[in-house]
Amino acid sequence: MKSKLRYVLVIAMTVAMSTALVRGTQEQGESFGDKLKNFFVRPKPTPKHRKKKKASPTPTISPLPAVTSTPAETPVSRPTPSRPPMIKPPPSPLGKKGAIPNATISTAEISGSESYSPEVQKVIDLGLNLTTQNLGYKINSADPAGRGMDSSGFVYHVLSRCGIKDVPRDAREQYVWVRKAGTFEAVLAQRDDSFELDALKPxxxxxxxxxxxxxxEPDVIQTMIYIGRDKATNQRLMVGASEGRTYKGQMRKGVGVFDFKIGRTASKASKEPAAVFVGYGHIPGLDRK
Structure with missing residues (x-):
């Protein structure tokens, strides 16, 4: 019995060992073949896992608003404004051919004018200002807006504008006005060097x-204002309106500066004798100091 068991055990062990040997041979053959195959065959690279990029959002393009074409404006015909008629300026008193311009100077050309009182300076400044406006001699006029003045009208306008009260308009009335105020100085001699002119002041x-x-009683027909002596020639000067008097020896007309000479010198063109100088008077109410 024991011998049978041993026999069976030996056979089983033999079979087991044979089976194991066959399997080992197969595994070795497969392993060698696989290795040989892998030697000649290039292994495939292992694919790497790539991160998917986040797709940026596609900007939404808003549709442009439809442009509505503006209909062209129909041109409106407007009437062309008519030009106003040309207005010709009034003729200047110096507009005549060959006319000599009015004589004018500044206070700086008058000797000692810087020492004049403010009241006297105002009278002379206003009078000299009128000589720059090309005013002619115009009878019965005391307004420079009328483009001319007469002698008493000039005196009336200047003194009234300077604040002197109750100035008469007429030359004879101006003479009476000064006589009544007691400031008149009569001059009888008809010479420029008379002592009767010693009290004469600008x-x-x-x-x-x-x-x-x-x-x-003298019939006074003309008046003017004395302004002093010319700084260059020492000639006495006056300002006012005249139909014909001289300045530096040349005949002048209209509102301007004239030489003050008391001699009876008439214009050569005039057949009438010259007016006679009768005197001078201090302006009532004017401070001369």
Whole structure:
């Protein structure tokens, strides 16, 4: 019995060992073949896992608003404004061919004018300003807007504008006005170097009368304002309106500056004798200091 068991055990062990040997041989053959195959065959690279990029959102393009074409404006015909008619300016008193312009100077050309009182300076400044406006001689006019003035109208306008009260308009009335105020200085001599002119001051009113007067009261027909002596020539000067007097020896007309000479010198073109100088007077109410 024991021998049978041993026999069976030996056979089983033999079979087991044979089976194991066959399997080992197969595994070795497969392993060698696989190795040989892998030697000649290039292994495939292992694919790497790539991260998917986040797709950026596609910007949404908003549709452009439809452009509505504006209909072209229909041109409106407008009437062309008519030009106003050309207005010719009034003729200047110096517009005539060969006319000599009015004489004018500044206070700087008057000797000692810097020492004049403010009241006298105002009178002379206003008078000289009128000489720059090309005003002619115009009878019965005391307004420079009328493009001309007469002698008494000039005196009336200047003194009234300077604040002097109760200035008469007429030349004879201006003479009476000064006489009543007690400021008149009579001049009998008809010479420029007479002592009767020693009291003459800038701002005084000068008086001329007609040579035909037969009464003892002079018939005053012309007045002007004395302004002082020319700084260059020492000639006495006056300002006012005249139909014909000289400035630096040349005949002038209209509103301007003139030489003050008391001699009877008439214009060569005039057949009438010159007016006679009768005196001068200080302006009532005017401070001459």
């Amino acid at each position: 701002g005084d009113v000068l008086f001329w009368a007609t040579p035909y007067s037969v009464s003892r």
